[in-house]
Amino acid sequence: MTDKREAPSSNWFTGGAEYATFRPSYPTQVSGFLAEHTPAAGVAVDVGCGTGQLSVQLADYFDRVLAFDPSGSQIAAATEHPNITYEVASAEALPVPDGSVDLVTAAQAAHWFSLSDFYAECRRIGRPGALLALVSYGILRISDQDVQERFGRFYYDEIGPYWDPERRYVDEGYRTMPFPFDELDVPELSIDADLDREAFLGYIGTWSAVRKAEQQGRSDLFLNFSSDIVDIWGDNGRPRQVSWPVAVRAGRL
Structure with missing residues (x-):
């Protein structure tokens, strides 16, 4: 695997407002676990922060959170918090x-980063014993x-060809990505x-694959999938239970 990847065109994603509205929030156990294993509760850096889904949780544990994303629309829609400073910047x-x-x-x-350059930045900015978590x-x-x-057919067969190759690392829980650090059990x-x-x-x-398909x-x-879901779901609009598996690779810098 090469780690010299380019981030997708920013217009493959929805605007920051839609991203903030519809993207799921991480379980608080993630930020709690990470805070428990860091050397101090001074500064956390959240890279590729989007609209701040994880940043705002880290702010409950750290004195200061620096949150960066290459997309100005994501930063513009980020959730404000007195402990968080948002800025447009790349991971590298x-x-x-x-x-x-x-x-x-x-x-x-x-999975969008040039990992070698990102890891070099992490080592540069980290204090002794600092933690990195993907x-x-x-x-x-x-x-x-x-x-x-119906969702499975859409994900794998219909929209599947429009995912960037890097998407497989998400599907694999980042297990196959290089991670040259002493890992913690999570x-x-x-x-x-x-x-x-x-x-x-x-x-x-909000999926980048949906936006890419629209551009092509x-x-x-997506319109046909949405129509089918409306029919299957029925008129009562009853919420359904959904679950996403969360993977964390954490290690000492």
Whole structure:
């Protein structure tokens, strides 16, 4: 595997407002576990922060959180918090002083990075004993079997060809990505939620693969899928239970 990857065109993603509305929040056990294993609770850096899904949780544990994303629209829609400073910046060139950070995180983002350059930045900014954590959530499962079956066909067969190759690292829980650090054992975690039909389709609409398909003239894929889900879901709009497996690779810098 090469680690010289380019981030996708920013317009393969929805705007920051949709991302903030429909993307799931991480279980608080993630930030709690990471805080417990860092040398101090001074500064955390969240790289590829999006609209701050993990940043705001880290702010409950650290005196200061520096959150960076290459997308200005994501930063503009980020959740404000007095302990968080948001800034547009890439993972490979972080505007952070040497040896100043207790924790570096990258949530649902590391598969877009040039890993060798990102890891070099982590080593540069980390204090002795600082922690690095790559966090990802995998393919959702939904309790309704009819919805799950239609979702599976959409994910693997219809929209599947429009995922970038790096998506497989998310599906694999980042297990196959290079991670040259002394790793910690992390408990199994998941994101569990009740979603109504609009929230379910809204989340899928934030996928980069959906945007890429639309750019290539295949907006019908998501439209047809949405129409089928409306029919399967029924008129009552009853929320369904969904779950995403959460993977965390954490190690000492």
